[in-house]
Amino acid sequence: MHDIRMIRETPEAFDAALARRNLAPMADTIIALDMDRRRAIMAAEAATAEANQAAKDAGRARANGDDAEFNRLRTLMTEGKARTATLTDRARDLDTQLNDLLLGIPNLPAADVPDGANEAGNVEQKRTGTPRTFDFAPLEHFDIPAARAGMDFAAGAKLSGSRFVVLTGAMARLHRALAQFMLDTHVDKHGLTETITPVLVREEMMLGTGQLPKFGEDSYQTTTGWWLIPTAEVTLTNLVHGDVVDEATLPRRHVAHTQCFRSEAGSAGRDTSGMLRQHQFEKVEMVSITAPQDSDAEHLRMTGCAEAILDALELPYRTMLLCAGDMGASAVRTTDLEVWLPGQDTYREISSISTCGAYQARRMNARYKPAAGGKPEFVHTLNGSGLAVGRCLIAVLENGQQADGSVVLPAVLHPYLGGRSTITATGELI
RNA sequence: GGAGACGUGGCCGAGUGGUCGAAGGCACACCCCUGCUAAGGGUGCAUACCGGCAACGGUAUCGAGGGUUCGAAUCCCUUCGUCUCCGCCA
Incomplete structure (x- = not known):
């Protein structure tokens, strides 16, 4: 398993090391996937936060006996929740994808390891x-x-x-x-x-x-x-x-x-x-x-x-x-x-x-x-x-x-x- | 195989619907005090992602997944794991 940060920071070194293992460059693919993943996480978290806020406000409204406001916020929350589910699924899916990809990549050879295909x-x-x-x-x-x-x-x-x-x-x-x-x-x-x-x-x-x-x-x-x-x-x-x-x-x-x-x-x-x-x-x-x-x-x-x-x-x-x-x-x-x-x-x-x-x-x-x-x-x-x-x-x-x-x-x-x-x-x- | 219990931060362990990212203790770090291989006091101490030079701030996370609910560590279901008793066996 590789450190995604290392790949982000030194993609050339990563690909060069893979090449020594007779593998095609992967850094670009990985970084793109990681970018998608992080964006998805952010989006999902933002949506969750919104829904949570609405839920909190709704609870307060109800405690205050403001039924109209409660119902308005409740609708807001329900919508937010639906959006959250979709975004969270996507984030999780991308996370799994990245993880699976990283799990399948072999370790990088040390500098003192000689080159050679077999x-x-x-x-x-x-x-x-x-x-x-x-x-x-x-x-x-x-x-x-x-x-x-x-x-x-x-x-x-x-x-x-x-x-x-x-x-x-x-x-x-x-x-x-x-x-x-x-x-x-x-x-x-x-x-x-x-x-x-x-x-x-x-x-x-x-x-x-x-x-x-x-x-x-x-x-x-x-x-x-x-x-x-x-x-x-x-x-x-x-x-x-x-x-x-x-x-x-x-x-x-x-x-x-x-x-x-x-x-x-x-x-x-x-x-x-x-x-x-x-x-x-x-x-x-x-x-x-x-x-x-x-x-x-x-x-x-x-x-x-x-x-x-x-x-x-x-x-x-x-x-x-x-x-x-x-x-x-x-x-x-x-x-x-x-x-x-x-x-x-x-x-x-x-x-x-x-x-x-x-x-x-x-x-x-x-x-x-x-x-x-x-x-x-x-x-x-x-x-x-x-x-x-x-x-x-x-x-x-x-x-x-x-x-x-x-x-x-x-x-x-x-x-x-x-x-x-x-x-x-x-x-x-x- | 039968019956049951449990799964919270590095560890132990509270917490049964909101004010809990989470009491308390241990361990650890720094500081203070102390005439000494001990004790005491104070502060800090989870992870991930995002923003920021930084201090810090935001969001999520209480085995995992799903559900109920305005709201779940707390209720329900599924699943994985651990343990106990009985049975069986080496």
């Missing part, structure tokens, strides 16, 4: 870790013998359909170990607040973080009207929905491990093999609520938190600064972490860390009271995966695979696996 425009910031050299052809995760023993796509399909999986034995244990490790690290080393939230939310919350109104087809809705969260960003961020918090309580840093649900509506045929892209997956999500002046530093901090997980798991990755055309709608700036998948011989996204500025806060009406005094202002919100658990499982499997079909697991996970360190080719954890 993924190809993203800028690599650094590479961390060195991909292993294999003396055999590395397999994709679903072909590695150690994984095959406990990763049952047929069972997933039987239960639920395509893009579902059943994990058993060592795979389930490893998956759980990963999530636990991430959570512990973020809580104990990074100081985030462990949080458990619902995964079914009201529509209002999906509007707040920007999944709605435009991307409803990407998520699932229950017959009772709840939405299944596509990410815990929705719940963690909306924790401050409608609130005015003290600046002293900022930053608020949350981390949650939840199920995520996505329809993957636009990705039919993509990544159909393996568990890279599922309708249901687990993710450890970080969310920060900050004062405006702190969000840039927080973005770096949060990126560091996500990178620390990959570092600890000894997984090679690269850090990408997304270009304007490839960012999600709510983001001001997004950093992606792409993990090396030897089986695919490529880097794949495993984390996405975004600062959303006041965009979501304005939608949620989430404000803070500045410590220095003054009126409440919108908070800034940030979110980042830390990390996608399923994809992390894939990365650990592909990077740790051995010629004999076994997988050697990173040392930091051993405590979470009862001290064991390897999954054999037959799927045994030893």
Whole structure:
């Protein structure tokens, strides 16, 4: 959601920023609509005031026993009321129109976000870790013998359909170990607040973080009207929905491990093999609520938190600064972490860390009271995966695979696996 | 599923037809007083739109929408939300 005042005051800057998102200029349309809206509000208010005055005078006339005057004013009032209804309807209609229009416009990219129309425009910031050299052809995760023993796509399909999986034995244990490790690290080393939230939310919350109104087809809705969260960003961020918090309580840093649900509506045929892209997956999500002046530093901090997980798991990755055309709608700036998948011989996204500025806060009406005094202002919100658990499982499997079909697991996970360190080719954890 | 209660300003909480944008308290800001990490006194402190350099003024807003009425925070209806009791279930 955008500040209509900002659009009014600097329409060129607004349009220029939209252009970076491959969008046509909209400032003129918005400003014209806003003008109409304000005129309509004024007209409606003037009419209301008139009718109210007539009503007041009529009441007085009646109290004075002046029936003639009462009836005259009453007629006046009735007419005024009819006019008021029409004008108010118009004002409300225009207000809704403007609001709907603004809700559908994505956030404006920060100045340091590179130009670019799509993924190809993203800028690599650094590479961390060195991909292993294999003396055999590395397999994709679903072909590695150690994984095959406990990763049952047929069972997933039987239960639920395509893009579902059943994990058993060592795979389930490893998956759980990963999530636990991430959570512990973020809580104990990074100081985030462990949080458990619902995964079914009201529509209002999906509007707040920007999944709605435009991307409803990407998520699932229950017959009772709840939405299944596509990410815990929705719940963690909306924790401050409608609130005015003290600046002293900022930053608020949350981390949650939840199920995520996505329809993957636009990705039919993509990544159909393996568990890279599922309708249901687990993710450890970080969310920060900050004062405006702190969000840039927080973005770096949060990126560091996500990178620390990959570092600890000894997984090679690269850090990408997304270009304007490839960012999600709510983001001001997004950093992606792409993990090396030897089986695919490529880097794949495993984390996405975004600062959303006041965009979501304005939608949620989430404000803070500045410590220095003054009126409440919108908070800034940030979110980042830390990390996608399923994809992390894939990365650990592909990077740790051995010629004999076994997988050697990173040392930091051993405590979470009862001290064991390897999954054999037959799927045994030893 | 059955029965009921409630929804007021950052928070708590008065207010059952007009003089209420709304008592009082808390929190917050400034000032005064006070020999001290406390208490007391004073003032200010909602949002939106419009006008104004500003001080300030105007209009609207008491979950939302509709209705009754000359007039509604107050009455009626609908809707959303919260809570309580009973039942059921993890």
